[in-house]
Amino acid sequence: MPEPAYVAIAGKYARQIRTGALPPGTQLPSYAEIAERNGVSQIVVRHAVKLLLSQGLVRSVERRGTFVADRIDLVRLAPERQMESPETSFGQETDREVKVERTSKRLSATETLAEILGVHLGEEITQITTRASEDGRPISISDAYQPLDTEGTEGAAFLEETIADRLPAQTHAAWLNTPDGALVKHVRQRFLARDDRVLMACDISFPLDRYSAFVFRMSLDPEAEAEPAEPEPTAEPIPTA
Structure with a gap:
């Protein structure tokens, strides 16, 4: 897009x-x-x-x-996550070198993943792991899961996100160098079709202190994310600052 x-x-x-x-x-x-x-x-x-x-x-x-602003806080904004690649999104947050690595594999759905994706236990699904670093410092890791008959988020009509401070999965803790017992900022996403079928589920972890806040504003409708429409002309002048 x-x-x-x-x-x-x-x-x-x-x-x-x-x-x-x-x-x-x-x-x-x-x-x-x-x-x-x-x-x-x-x-x-x-x-x-x-x-x-x-x-x-x-x-x-x-x-x-x-x-x-007098005090700059790093805020994670939804359109940066949904409309852009991780390379572009993280690149807008820093002038340092951003590196993104992706690996993909197939695995059998566990009981939890089968329930989330609405597939049968043991059914083969795709897992895509994305790791991001900034000047060599790990800043994000995500695992995306989807049925074999879907690709990406094409056809998604809704996005659910749940954000929480929680203990990371072992692989996430290892990548982020999270000390034992320390929390991370965790985001769980579900991309759904109009019939509520889950097309993709993601688990994303960030260092707890990376962002001061998360702002959620998004649309999965390409037409809705087009350039902001020009208003009808009015007598009221447009501010210049």
Whole structure:
């Protein structure tokens, strides 16, 4: 799925903020200036700034403009996870080298996986493990499971996510170098078809201290994730900052 312009613009400013290229207190250009530089409308810029606000990277001051936040917290945003590859998503969070490795294998469904996926016990399923690191430091690991007759999340209509602090699976603890008894930030995802059939189930682990918050905003409808629609013209002027 192509990356919407507002996500790309927000990602560009997010990298500059997180790497210190834009220090705390720096004022961002006006909506009009950002729109002109990127060849987009001010409506697209408004959505990009809204994304930065939701990540805690900037603050808005009435009648003055948008400024880099005084204290930067790393917030995990749903569209970055669902609409982009891990390489792009993690790359927007840092200027350091991000490496993503994937392995795939087939295995027999355990009782738990059979119940989650709605398949028979012992039925063959696919497992895809994705490991991500930043300058050699492990930052994420995920296991995705799906029936053999499905591929990716094509055809998914709904996404369920459950987030919790919990003890990691042994393989996740080993990759993240989690001390014995320490917790990780765990996300369980289920991608469902319109008939509630599970197309994919994922278990994702992050270091407990990597993100200060998770923001959930997503759509699995490609048309809904198209560029924000231009509003009907009105007499009210569009703010420039």
